[in-house]
Amino acid sequence: MSTEITHGDVHEEHHDHGPDKGLMRWVTTTNHKDIGTLYLWLAFIMLLVGGAMAMVIRLELFQPGLQWVEPQFFNQMTTLHGLIMVFGAIMPAFVGLANWLVPIMIGAPDMALPRMNNWSFWILPFAFTMLASTLFMEGGGPAFGWTFYAPLSTTFAPDSTDFFIFAVHLMGISSVMGAINVIATILNMRAPGMTLMKMPLFVWTWLITAYLLIAVMPVLAGVVTMMLTDRHFGTSFFDAAGGGDPVLFQHVFWFFGHPEVYIMILPAFGIISAIVPTFARKPLFGYSSMVYASASIALLSFMVWAHHMYTVGMPVAGELYFMYATILISVPTGVKVFNWVATMWRGSMTFETPMLWALGFIIMFTIGGFSGLMLGVAPVDTQYHDTYFVVAHFHYVLVTGALFSIIAAFYYWVPKWTGHMYDERLGKIHFWWSTISVNLLFFPQHFVGLAGMPRRIPDYSLQFAEFNAISSIGGFAFGLAQVFFLYIVIKTIRGGVKATDKVWEGATGLEFEQLPSPPPYHSFTVAPQVK
């Protein structure tokens, strides 16, 4: 096709101009670095907001009985904590990293669709303001859990649910636009010589993630649209009284929901695959197997959704199929973990802060993976279903998995972004503080879950008291550690030891080899040659 859209910069004649002055720079920017920064700050703010909600949850669960909040408010906290952390913290953080890193990793001057990039970010603050505002409405915010199962979210939901529905629509539009941008950038704007199989793994995993996003976010938009019409326009998608089926909600939701969990972990695999070789001073073991493993994880993620629904009353054949397909995913995931370990094997390793977070990721994500295997086994899942064991599992993969990888990425690339080294001593304190407290927080939840403590309940039986108290103490400490992280971030942006262009002795890739630290506002205006 010969027709092409050209996004020429209007200031083409001033090749080395910097950013505009003042606040409007951030509103009108189409620069991938600015937008990446905006995404990362939004994610951090949402992490602290969602974290504050988690503190309320842990405060209430510190002791058995009802002490601090009403059960209805507790339910709003668990619901919004989940929604904000998934859609407000983890996903925007990865999109921010993609904006910052994909162009400088593939030698492109910017993202392919810069104006759309601006839109996809600026929708989000409105979406989250709308979502958070439900807390102040009559009847309270959504209180049906982040999975918003019908009919709890349709027939029995508060009026504010409509704001929740439109907030989800906006997040979906933002994610889809962001993903389209990533795909268009990676497919069209690689530097000459940068073939697909030479791309850094972070770029690969993001390409696959972007395809997952454009495939499943619209299904989420569809399911909330059905909720909306069920609530107001007389349809009965999920209402048995009108011929619909509440179980259908779970099928459609998890058809989105399971690929979603890989959306939140695949970019993490890319980050770890960049950090481990740098500090092991060896090239990544099994690059192409990593690419194929990521692609197979993405494909399998579409075929396993009902393992979230083992207790709805599926026939044995269905349970067996979903069990085997689920267990199959551990094969490509195992390939990845073994490749990281093989990369470190006989490497000359050093343990700077990013490497510590990456190693923490590998060990603790694997723990989360193992509890996932246990949950994937249909006959035993009946016991674990909707207990704290599930809570422990997905916090191991999302906090010590996804979040740890994001923090690792921050420490690894922030010297490149700002030109300042972070404070190594503070970074290490942050790591050990977080790692000890996060295990104190989530490990006991395995035990109370196996003993039968249900999730999403503000009270519990007395025998769970000690483990919950330990868990709450770990929670407060982990929360405080992230406030400490905020201090480290601000300190690093404001100053610090000047970073070298290469930053790390073992660093590879265009961003470390061909750009200064910090990179100019417009980098790779002339595409580099990749051999």
Add this chain to the structure above:
Amino acid sequence: MSREQANTVPRSQLAKIILVPILMFGFGFALIPLYDVFCDITGQNGKTGRIEASAIDESGVDTSRTIEVRFLAQTNTGLPWSFEPVVKTMQVHPGQVYEAHYRVRSSSKDKTHGQAVPSVSPGLAAQHFNKTECFCFTRQELNAFETRDMPLRFIVGKDIAEEIKEITLSYTFFSLDQG
């Protein structure tokens, strides 16, 4: 290469990428009929079947097997009816037609309408549980404070799996008067 040249996306490729989310939005809605078709074919979801009385071959009753059929009844919110099976359990032989009764009583001073929706557990028994006559085939209209005995004629197929020893048949009455 100048920035302007590098910064280009082929329009056809962009159209393809944008088409994916649009199609997937439609696919989300297509899952609803697909789900019904899937449940129909595999006999899941406890949807029972209906056959004509003339189509039944009563010659081959399998008296060697006895299956317990249990009857349950519920009314959904908004319908002021009390609804219960006259007999709570029956012992049946596969291949033979049986008749059971449900009793419904309205406690409303107005005329009310309801529709019963059946469900069978275990789900795999649903395919083999057929009815020749059922109050759930039509909507029911009750006058003020009326009581009615409603018949149900059913047959359990001879080809039902050997390991199924008990079948639970549940009816829920939904109100047709509001919304």
